[in-house]
Amino acid sequence: MPTDDPRLETVHLLRAATVELGLHSARFAQRNGMHPTDVRALIVLMDARRATEEVTAGRLGAALGLNSAGTTALVDRLERAGHVRRVRGATDRRKVVVEVDERAVELGQAFFGPLIGRVTGLLDGYDERERAAIRGFLEGVRRAAAEAG
């Protein structure tokens, strides 16, 4: 077992960073009386909002790996907390479009904004070739995780 492969240091750093990012999300969740799944749901919804895509209950559940019962309970929680609205689909009235409330968006930006600012600030310390390496590495990691196992 070659435990002193210097490349493993980077793997360690990668995992440490993801762990710390996860803890940061958990702090956001706990501070707002939410559960990790609720935070993940809000992220999905905000991403979709930025891309001006509608997210139905079913799509949301699929994105989070929940079944329909769990998805209903999730949207119930978010709606009860005022983070989200249920809107019946215009063309297909079986569908329920889940819309994030403006306040929830601001809440998320207020919490994650500083972290995002620090990360973008980090990037200013590198030249374009280094930044390209960072982007390429992250994309490679994403693909490796998606394709492995």
Place this chain on the structure above:
Amino acid sequence: MPTDDPRLETVHLLRAATVELGLHSARFAQRNGMHPTDVRALIVLMDARRATEEVTAGRLGAALGLNSAGTTALVDRLERAGHVRRVRGATDRRKVVVEVDERAVELGQAFFGPLIGRVTGLLDGYDERERAAIRGFLEGVRRAAAEAG
């Protein structure tokens, strides 16, 4: 709101990579009849093992943010599955040292080894200056997440 800051692409990639890594861990959990917390616990235990540090039940629970009741239940699950042994503390017999079973270590290596291999393989595509940038960025992200909020 400057939504087209090019540095945000890297933030997006970072999040996409962490999401995908999380899903990969979740696959390991599900495939072995475990829960996300159990996987996190095994990672803590394996890290400690590599550093030849003893992990008591209390330390494990603290690392995962569980209270004592949840920690007991967690160790019960892991012990029942054969991934872990309870060993009474030698000097302080109130303590319970949690030791990972060799089989669990091998199980983890078999699952995460390929991914680690792919990530280290990625690094070979960069020169030392680029690799240093990647390491620096990851360390910076870890610190930013740990210190923010």
Place this chain on the structure above:
DNA sequence: CGATATTATCTCGCTCGGCGAGAGAATAGC
């Protein structure tokens, strides 16, 4: 156009992870 299959969500009953409170057992301090 009406009967049937399909799709999207919701309801019900349940399992089980995690919490709070407090008990039990061992150690440390005076």
Place this chain on the structure above:
DNA sequence: GCTATTCTCTCGCCGAGCGAGATAATATCG
């Protein structure tokens, strides 16, 4: 030695998520 502290465990409970199936709206086909 007696008391306070520390570490783990037990008990009862809450709530997230699942499986099965109900309900309602749409699509399909004769």
